Amino acid sequence: MKKNKVPFNFQRFIAIIKKEFIQIRRDPFSMRAPIGMTIMMMVLFGYAVNTEVDHIATAVFDQSKTQQSREYIDKFESTQYFVTKYSVSSEDELTALLDSGRVKAGIMIPADFATDLKQNKSAQPLLVIDGTDPTLARTALNSGVLISNHYSVDLREKFLNAKGMTDMKAPGVELNTKVWYNPNMDNNKFTIPGLVGLILQNITVMLTAFAMVREKERGTIEQLIVTPIKSTELILAKLIPYIMIGYGAFLLALGICRWWFKVQILGNVFLLLLLGALFVICALAIGMLISTFARNQSQAMQLTMIIILPSVLLSGFVFPLEAVPVWIRPISFLIPLSYFMQIDRGIILKGIEMNYLWQDTLALVVFLTIILTTAIKRFKKSLD
Structure with a gap:
C-alpha cells in the first residue's frame, strides 16, 4: 500500500x-x-603561515618568433621553475590569463629581440609576474632574472669567442620585470x-x-x-x-x-x-x-x-x-x-x-x- x-x-x-x-x-x-x-x-x-613553491605556470608572448627568441624561451622551460602552459598572440591574451589565474607569469619577447642581438644591442624582454602569492612571485622574479643573466653571459661568451675579442662589447639580454596585483609581494x-x-x-x-x-x-x-x-x-x-x-x-x-x-x-x-x-x-x-x-x-x-x-x-x-x-x-x-x-x-x-x-x-x-x-x-x- x-x-x-x-x-x-x-x-x-x-x-x-x-x-x-x-x-x-x-x-x-x-x-x-x-x-x-x-x-x-x-x-x-x-x-x-608561510608557503613555498617550485613550479610556475607561464604564458609566452613571442613577437620575435626567431631562433634567438626560441633559445631564450628554452632556457626558461629547461628549469624546474617555469612551465610553459600557453603561447599567446597578443598582450591582451596574456593579461586575461593572468587575471583568470590560469598562469602566474608571462614572458613577453619584443619583435626586435633578434635584431637587437645581431646589432650588438641589449635585447629587453619583459617578465610579468602575478604577485598575489608573494613566495611564488619572489621565486619567479629571482629565478627569472638569474636564468636571463645566465643566457646573457653565455651569449656574450659565444659572441666574443667567435670574434676573437677580449672586451665585453657584445650583445646581451636585460630582463625587465613587473609584479602585478601585489607589487610589494x-x-x-x-x-x-x-x-x-x-x-x-x-x-x-x-x-x-x-x-x-x-x-x-x-x-x-x-x-x-x-x-x-x-x-x-x-x-x-x-x-x-x-x-x-x-x-x-x-x-x-x-x-x-x-x-x-x-x-x-x-x-x-x-x-x-x-x-x-x-x-x-x-x-x-x-x-x-x-x-x-x-x-x-x-x-x-x-x-x-x-x-x-x-x-x-x-x-x-x-x-x-x-x-x-x-x-x-x-x-x-x-x-x-x-x-x-x-x-x-x-x-x-x-x-x-x-x-x-x-x-x-x-x-x-x-x-x-x-x-x-x-x-x-x-x-x-x-x-x-
Missing part, C-alpha cells in the same frame, strides 16, 4: 526554524565558537584573503556536522519521527539559522582582513558578499551531509577532519595548484574551497569581475545542488 505524500508545509518549516534557534541559544558553543574560532585562527594563521595579502575562505569552511562544516548527531544523542530525533515533517523541510529549516551564523562569521573574518590586516578589497564588495553567501551555504550543506552519515559526535568529528585536512593542502591555500603533483591534482577539483579561493583572492587582490569568476561560481552551484540533494535523500526519520 503506497503512502500518501505529505506536501511541504510552511508552518511546520517555520516551527523547525524557531526550534533550532532555541536549541542554539541553549548551546553556548554554537554561539561562541564561530566568534572565538574566527578571531583565533585569523590571528594565529595570519602570522604563522606582501605575504599577508596572499595569506589573509585565503584564510577568510578556509576559516569560514572549517567553522560552518563543524557547526552543521553536529546538527543531526545532536538530535540523535539528545533523543529529540524521536519527537521528529512522530511528526509529519518532511526531509526537505527538516534539512532546510536546520540550515537557515546556521546560514545566519556562518555569514556572520564571514563578515567578521572579512572585517578583520580589511581593518586589522589592512588588506584592501580592490574588486566589487557586493559581488564578494554575494558569492561569499553562496560558499557559506555550500559549506553548511557539506556539514549537514556529514551529519546524515555520522551516528555520534565522534564519527562526525572524524568525517569533518577528512574534509578539512585535504582542503587545507589542496585548495590553493598553502600550495599553488600548479605545484601540486599531477596525480593528486584532480582531488582539488572535488573541493569547493578550491573554487572559492579563486573567487576570494580574485576579487580582493585582482579586482576582477564576474566574467572571470563565472566558472568557479558555477562549480559552487553544482556542488551545492549535489550535496544538498544527497543530504535530503539520505535523511530518514528513523533511529537506524
Whole structure:
C-alpha cells in the first residue's frame, strides 16, 4: 500500500526554524565558537603561515618568433621553475590569463629581440609576474632574472669567442620585470584573503556536522519521527539559522582582513558578499551531509577532519595548484574551497569581475545542488 505524500508545509518549516534557534541559544558553543574560532585562527594563521613553491605556470608572448627568441624561451622551460602552459598572440591574451589565474607569469619577447642581438644591442624582454602569492612571485622574479643573466653571459661568451675579442662589447639580454596585483609581494595579502575562505569552511562544516548527531544523542530525533515533517523541510529549516551564523562569521573574518590586516578589497564588495553567501551555504550543506552519515559526535568529528585536512593542502591555500603533483591534482577539483579561493583572492587582490569568476561560481552551484540533494535523500526519520 503506497503512502500518501505529505506536501511541504510552511508552518511546520517555520516551527523547525524557531526550534533550532532555541536549541542554539541553549548551546553556548554554537554561539561562541564561530566568534572565538574566527578571531583565533585569523590571528594565529595570519602570522604563522608561510608557503613555498617550485613550479610556475607561464604564458609566452613571442613577437620575435626567431631562433634567438626560441633559445631564450628554452632556457626558461629547461628549469624546474617555469612551465610553459600557453603561447599567446597578443598582450591582451596574456593579461586575461593572468587575471583568470590560469598562469602566474608571462614572458613577453619584443619583435626586435633578434635584431637587437645581431646589432650588438641589449635585447629587453619583459617578465610579468602575478604577485598575489608573494613566495611564488619572489621565486619567479629571482629565478627569472638569474636564468636571463645566465643566457646573457653565455651569449656574450659565444659572441666574443667567435670574434676573437677580449672586451665585453657584445650583445646581451636585460630582463625587465613587473609584479602585478601585489607589487610589494606582501605575504599577508596572499595569506589573509585565503584564510577568510578556509576559516569560514572549517567553522560552518563543524557547526552543521553536529546538527543531526545532536538530535540523535539528545533523543529529540524521536519527537521528529512522530511528526509529519518532511526531509526537505527538516534539512532546510536546520540550515537557515546556521546560514545566519556562518555569514556572520564571514563578515567578521572579512572585517578583520580589511581593518586589522589592512588588506584592501580592490574588486566589487557586493559581488564578494554575494558569492561569499553562496560558499557559506555550500559549506553548511557539506556539514549537514556529514551529519546524515555520522551516528555520534565522534564519527562526525572524524568525517569533518577528512574534509578539512585535504582542503587545507589542496585548495590553493598553502600550495599553488600548479605545484601540486599531477596525480593528486584532480582531488582539488572535488573541493569547493578550491573554487572559492579563486573567487576570494580574485576579487580582493585582482579586482576582477564576474566574467572571470563565472566558472568557479558555477562549480559552487553544482556542488551545492549535489550535496544538498544527497543530504535530503539520505535523511530518514528513523533511529537506524
